[in-house]
Every structure is written in C-alpha cells, then in structure tokens.
Amino acid sequence: MIPYLTKALGNLFRAPATEKFPKGEPPKAAPGYRGRIIYHPETCVNCGMCMRVCAPQCMERTMEPLPNGDQKITLTFDLTSCTFCSMCADFCARKSIELSDDYMIVGTQPEDFLVSGTFIKKAPPPKLTPEQIAELKAKAEAAKAAKAAAEKADG
Ligand code: SF4
Ligand code: SF4
Structure with missing residues (x-):
C-alpha cells in the first residue's frame, strides 16, 4: 500500500507525460500516416473489390435504380469501425480511395464519422433489333463499296 501511495503522491508533482495540444495550426502527421479516408466517386467503377478486402466490413453500398435505367450508387465508409x-x-x-494525413477524426454524431460519395452508373445501351443490325450492316457495306469505287476511279 505504502509504495503505491508514495508513487501517487510523487505523480502529483511530476510534469504530465502527455504533450499539450498546440494552439493554432495542428502539427503535420508523419509521412505515410493513414488517416481519414477520402473517396473519389468520380473514378469508381463499382467493382466492389474494396468491400471484399475490408476485414471489419465498414463499407456500405446502396444501389438505387433510376427511372431512366441508370443506377445511383453510394458508397459509405464508417470510420468508427475502420482500422485504417x-x-x-x-x-x-x-485509385478511388486514399487515406489522408488527417488524424483529427472527431465528432459528436455518428454521421460525423461517415465518408460517403455518390455517382451515377449509366445503363447499358439498348440491344439492337435484327432489323437495325441488318440496316447498319447494309450501310457499312455501301460505304465500303463507295470507297472502293472512289479508289478505282482515282487509278
Ligand atoms: S472504390 Fe475502387 S475498389 Fe471500391 S468499388 Fe470503386 S473502383 Fe472498386
Ligand atoms: S482502411 Fe478501413 S475501410 Fe479500408 S479496408 Fe481498412 S478497415 Fe476497411
């Protein structure tokens, strides 16, 4: 009991082991630091690879069909379960995901820890009917014949 008491009393007069957070600009993170996730939906192709390799499964993807056949894709990262x-x-x-050097991941609401992005996945073009295919083929053949004729006329 006595040694613990001595230690406790000694600690009262010792300088804190932690450093005070500085006023003004926060210090830069060390090179290669893996902090807050940045997601670039504009380059994402919705392959789902990121979700497959995430051990804590902290990503959620929603796919909302739109009236014109496109899909609205939203990928959300929950930083409360991310291990960075x-x-x-x-x-x-x-390269649609990067880990930034932002280490100040603080908030008061669950939404403060979500990183989300949305993009529109275009619907594939409609299939051509056999008649349309035949018409396209005929046009290509006609263009080819016209080119051959022009080349022949030029000598
Ligand atoms: S972020 Fe990358 S890995 Fe994830 S779905 Fe998009 S393209 Fe695929
Ligand atoms: S950095 Fe986070 S979101 Fe990405 S794979 Fe690791 S745990 Fe999952």
Whole structure:
C-alpha cells in the first residue's frame, strides 16, 4: 500500500507525460500516416473489390435504380469501425480511395464519422433489333463499296 501511495503522491508533482495540444495550426502527421479516408466517386467503377478486402466490413453500398435505367450508387465508409489498414485503397485499381494525413477524426454524431460519395452508373445501351443490325450492316457495306469505287476511279 505504502509504495503505491508514495508513487501517487510523487505523480502529483511530476510534469504530465502527455504533450499539450498546440494552439493554432495542428502539427503535420508523419509521412505515410493513414488517416481519414477520402473517396473519389468520380473514378469508381463499382467493382466492389474494396468491400471484399475490408476485414471489419465498414463499407456500405446502396444501389438505387433510376427511372431512366441508370443506377445511383453510394458508397459509405464508417470510420468508427475502420482500422485504417489501407487495404481498400491498395486494392482499388482506379485509385478511388486514399487515406489522408488527417488524424483529427472527431465528432459528436455518428454521421460525423461517415465518408460517403455518390455517382451515377449509366445503363447499358439498348440491344439492337435484327432489323437495325441488318440496316447498319447494309450501310457499312455501301460505304465500303463507295470507297472502293472512289479508289478505282482515282487509278
Ligand atoms: S472504390 Fe475502387 S475498389 Fe471500391 S468499388 Fe470503386 S473502383 Fe472498386
Ligand atoms: S482502411 Fe481498412 S478497415 Fe478501413 S475501410 Fe479500408 S479496408 Fe476497411
């Protein structure tokens, strides 16, 4: 009991082991620091690879069909379960995910820890009917014949 008491009393007069957070600009993170995720939906192709490699499964994807056949895709990262391992970024062939050097991930609401992005996935073009295919073929043949004739006339 006595040694603990001595230690406790000694700690009362010791300087704190932690450093005070400085006023003004926060210090820069060390090179290679893996902080807040940045998602670039404009380059994402919705391959789902990032979701497959995320061990804590902290990503959620919603796919909302639109009246014109397109799809509204939203990918959301929940930083409260993210371990900042960078696997999602490393496996993204499109470089749509990066881990920034922002280490000040603080908030008071669950939404403060969500990183989300949305993009529109275009619907594939409608299939051509056999008649349309035949028409296109005929046009291509006619163009080819016209070109051959022109070349022949030129000598
Ligand atoms: S962020 Fe990258 S890995 Fe994830 S779905 Fe988009 S393209 Fe695929
Ligand atoms: S950094 Fe790791 S834990 Fe966080 S979303 Fe990416 S794969 Fe998941």
